[in-house]
Amino acid sequence: MRAIRVQAFGAPDVLVVDEVPKPEPLAGQVRVKLQAAGVNPVETYIRSGQYANLPLLPWTPGNDGAGIVDALGEGVGGMALGDRVYVAGSLTGTYAEFCVCEAQHVHPLPECVSFAQGAAMGVPYATAYRALFQRARARAGETVLVHGGSGGVGVAAIQLARAAGMKVIATAGSEQGRALVLQHGATQVFDHRDPQRWEAIRDTTHGHGVDVVVEMRADANLGNDLTILARGGRVVIVGSRGTVEVNPRDCMAREAEILGLLLWQMSAADYRAVHAALVAGLEAGTLTPVIARELPLDQAALAHRQVLEPGALGKIVLRM
Ligand code: NAP
Secondary structure, three states, X not given: OEEEEEOOOOOHHHOEEEEOOOOOOOOOEEEEEEEEEEOOHHHHHHHHXXXXXXXXXOEOOOOEEEEEEEXXXXXXXXXXXXXEEEEEOOOOOOOEOEEEEXXXXXXXXXXXXXXXXXXXXXXXXXXXXXXXXXXXXXXXXXXXXXXXXOOHHHHHHHHHHHHOOOEEEEEEOOHHHHHHHHHOOOOEEEEOOOOOHHHHHHHHOOOOOEEEEEEOOHHHHHHHHHHHEEEEEEEEEOOOOOOOOOOHHHHHHHOOEEEEOOHHHOOHHHHHHHHHHHHHHHHHOOOOOOEEEEEEHHHHHHHHHHHOOOOOOOEEEEEO
């Protein structure tokens, strides 16, 4: 089969297609014939060698994908050969024509959802769900600011928050990104490059403040996030690219909480809850992943460059 094989950590060009044997599922595992793989920023950090936990080389990247069940290991029930599925977690990597996963990381993909959309579920939707419900304990009627609403996690957070009855404010750095977030459930949108936005965001809450911030760039925004929170407000740090200065008094005055999130820290029970909710959302039609771009597998290097560029419009996926 064709798969991306990284032989040494480095620039995007280390992502080259190779011919490798098809992986075989052991007991409790499933082989999926992939149609699409999701490209996440974390795979660029790992590929560059700048990540705390590096895999052994050679390495096939990819946590997320969607396709068809191709082989079942001993003892696997609840799915059959030919089933449409998305995967959120893979033992062999999803930038490949086939991957092997633990059976609990393979989830049904409704007919109405494309394979490209299925490949957007794993990291982005699970992160957004965990941020809103498992970390921030967001509730219907609350106001949520999705700070960085135009990317994979952002669009997911907007759709999840709206479906759960929250008022959603979102930001994007481009005109097209701002149109996209409005289309997916935000009722107010701001430019996260505009230094005047803080006052305007506070005004849209009529002085109450924002109950929950889902933050994609804490290094740029955390200090100011604390100044627009409501009493008892929560900021969930999803993404950060450096350090930031905060005034602890902004937190004290509101009895606010700053919450970290790392998807890989999720317990098995939380993982099950997340994907039960996500599958239900796909079936009900409240979750509709947005695909910005589809690239062939042999353009993985280009996908890695694009996923870090400004002007996000949903998800970048690789097609097999
Ligand atoms: P993505 O699709 O590349 O989107 C990045 C988003 O960040 C875009 O909406 C972008 O908006 C926005 N952004 C850029 N500058 C910003 C700023 N100054 N303030 C607010 N937002 C800004 O990436 P993603 O998959 O959504 O992931 C988002 C971040 O979360 C990444 O840093 C990723 O590594 C991290 N993440 C962490 C976890 C975890 O476990 N903690 C899990 C998933 C993702 P424009 O392009 O419109 O400017």
